[in-house]
Amino acid sequence: MRRLGPGLVLVLVAGFAFLYLPILALIAYSFNASRLVTVWGGFSTHWYGALMANQPLLDAAWLSVRLGLVSATFATVLGTLAALALVRHGRFVGRTLFSGMVLAPLVMPEVVTGLSLLLLFVAVDAERGFWTVTIAHATFSLGFACIVVQSRLAGFDRSLEEAAQDLGATPLVTFATVTLPLIWPAVAAAWMLAFTLSLDDLVIASFTTGPGATTLPMRLYSAVKLGVSPEINAACTIMIGAVALAVIAASLLLKREQVAGS
Amino acid sequence: MRKSSPGSVRRAFQPWNDPAAKPLVEFRGVTRRFGAVTAVGDLSLSLYPREFFALLGPSGCGKTTLMRMLAGFERPDAGEILLDGVDITAVPPHLRPVNMMFQSYALFPHLNVADNVAYGLKREGLPRVEIARRVEEMLALVKLEGLGRRRPDQLSGGQRQRVALARALAKKPKLLLLDEPMAALDRKLREATQFELMDLQSELGMTFMVVTHDQDEAMTMADRMAVMDHGKLVQIGPPDVIYEAPANRHVAEFVGDINLFEGRVAAIEGDLVKVETSFAGTIELDEEAPALGVGEPVLVGLRPEKIDLGHDEPIGVANKVAGEIWDIGYLGDFTMIQVMIGGEDGQLLKVALANRTRRIARPFAWEDKVWLSWDIEAGLVLRP
Numbered sequence: 001m002r003r004l005g006p007g008l009v010l011v012l013v014a015g016f017a018f019l020y021l022p023i024l025a026l027i028a029y030s031f032n033a034s035r036l037v038t039v040w041g042g043f044s045t046h047w048y049g050a051l052m053a054n055q056p057l058l059d060a061a062w063l064s065v066r067l068g069l070v071s072a073t074f075a076t077v078l079g080t081l082a083a084l085a086l087v088r089h090g091r092f093v094g095r096t097l098f099s100g101m102v103l104a105p106l107v108m109p110e111v112v113t114g115l116s117l118l119l120l121f122v123a124v125d126a127e128r129g130f131w132t133v134t135i136a137h138a139t140f141s142l143g144f145a146c147i148v149v150q151s152r153l154a155g156f157d158r159s160l161e162e163a164a165q166d167l168g169a170t171p172l173v174t175f176a177t178v179t180l181p182l183i184w185p186a187v188a189a190a191w192m193l194a195f196t197l198s199l200d201d202l203v204i205a206s207f208t209t210g211p212g213a214t215t216l217p218m219r220l221y222s223a224v225k226l227g228v229s230p231e232i233n234a235a236c237t238i239m240i241g242a243v244a245l246a247v248i249a250a251s252l253l254l255k256r257e258q259v260a261g262s
Numbered sequence: 263m264r265k266s267s268p269g270s271v272r273r274a275f276q277p278w279n280d281p282a283a284k285p286l287v288e289f290r291g292v293t294r295r296f297g298a299v300t301a302v303g304d305l306s307l308s309l310y311p312r313e314f315f316a317l318l319g320p321s322g323c324g325k326t327t328l329m330r331m332l333a334g335f336e337r338p339d340a341g342e343i344l345l346d347g348v349d350i351t352a353v354p355p356h357l358r359p360v361n362m363m364f365q366s367y368a369l370f371p372h373l374n375v376a377d378n379v380a381y382g383l384k385r386e387g388l389p390r391v392e393i394a395r396r397v398e399e400m401l402a403l404v405k406l407e408g409l410g411r412r413r414p415d416q417l418s419g420g421q422r423q424r425v426a427l428a429r430a431l432a433k434k435p436k437l438l439l440l441d442e443p444m445a446a447l448d449r450k451l452r453e454a455t456q457f458e459l460m461d462l463q464s465e466l467g468m469t470f471m472v473v474t475h476d477q478d479e480a481m482t483m484a485d486r487m488a489v490m491d492h493g494k495l496v497q498i499g500p501p502d503v504i505y506e507a508p509a510n511r512h513v514a515e516f517v518g519d520i521n522l523f524e525g526r527v528a529a530i531e532g533d534l535v536k537v538e539t540s541f542a543g544t545i546e547l548d549e550e551a552p553a554l555g556v557g558e559p560v561l562v563g564l565r566p567e568k569i570d571l572g573h574d575e576p577i578g579v580a581n582k583v584a585g586e587i588w589d590i591g592y593l594g595d596f597t598m599i600q601v602m603i604g605g606e607d608g609q610l611l612k613v614a615l616a617n618r619t620r621r622i623a624r625p626f627a628w629e630d631k632v633w634l635s636w637d638i639e640a641g642l643v644l645r646p
Contacts, residue, residue, distance in 0.1 A: 163429075164381070165355040166355050167382030167433065181372045182372055
């Protein structure tokens, strides 16, 4: 491997510092004993304890987790089906339109997605709360799930499915016994990605939620408006940990799949 | 009297010549188009029970499409396909009593060898004990006992091919389709496997249809073969008939090597045809009941191994021509010699000499002046 020159190393370090120093600072200050956010008062896990006593924050966290579980499951099922349609069924009528519509939320500004969904929910007079946010999250993370599964399907040896059918498996049995076992790492990765996206989202949730359904990012955001407390730092640290774990697990799954699929 | 005309070789198994024989598979006027390309055009073909049938043709000739229609992966645009007298044209692949061995083998990478072989049996809903027994039986048949727990990626290419074969045979199909079965094997293994496959086929009494672009493979294994080109069957027959009596120039050139002389029919005396050629003088050949007219333009085909080569002018032979050696290709079992006849701008002929002794110094060298000669039964007449 080629060694990097000192200039490049400097740029690299500066780049990573810009990206990750704030996060590291946040994590460090979550262990701060002082009440003042910017003054170091010694190491303490006090704020994690306080967090456990903060019922509204815990409620919001639990809501976000449930929201993530449900919306990620919807997004993964629909995204996988969309990927199957796009990869397997060749050039059906309206394929380009379908592909564009599935993937549009990837590039659509969140404000637009959120606002249009809000208008839709108002128009159909849906009671806004857990289910409207779930639908909104499933909608925008579906495209991400579709892309992840699609890339796995594209490298899939079609003759495996033909062999299964040749041996007497119906199309549905073929999917369950051959296709799904072979693409499941990508499906699991898609689910984790969708879960993470749902957990992180503030903008779309703000638009589509109603009274009584406040997600964790929304709760944190409103708390920050009153001033940053070390408690928020602690909550964010836990969230960072959860998201990092999910992303690492997803990338490990995809890596394993590449080794097995080669 | 003719000693052995092509096609008169005695065969015990010739259901295609028996009008009472019931075909296992019938293609009736089958057509399959892909956009503007006609992959298979108005094709009719019958396969008989217990037959080992080979479909030979260059890539893109439609042979794979024909087989995939039999397996059910392609629907014909016109015509019908019958299996045991039943129209299966619209039957989906999973309901057809036909199994296929894929060129890529298509082994399920997430299942071990035993589960791969058991896959089709499980779909039939057989009891566990019966499945286990059949899997053992199949693995023994392809000599893979004890490898049931292995994963496909822990096997060699030859072993993978056997697993694919065992899996396709496990359901005891009426018809087994083999798509380029030897393409991924090295030459030694290929030869051995060809004979094993033939033994297996006669032992099981199944009908095999193999698709291949390798003529040696087709000729070794098949009872009958078809040469396909541009979606049509050009000729169907036993391998020796295809080789010795090709229907036209395309078949003659595709199956084996052949020298072709352009010429005109000069005279017909009973079965003896004399053809006037540009570079080889008048060629005499024995043609049963020639349907030819004097003056008609024809091609004379001559296989390289049917030509004799010598330094001295041969006496008392029907056909001879002088030439000069241009190239010598030593191939071990035989030597392919290129001889130019009719001077610099003449015609290059291929002559195959069997290397029957271990002499390193061969009797022929580059630029030798030589004589070529052949029997009246060596050449064949083709329409251009």
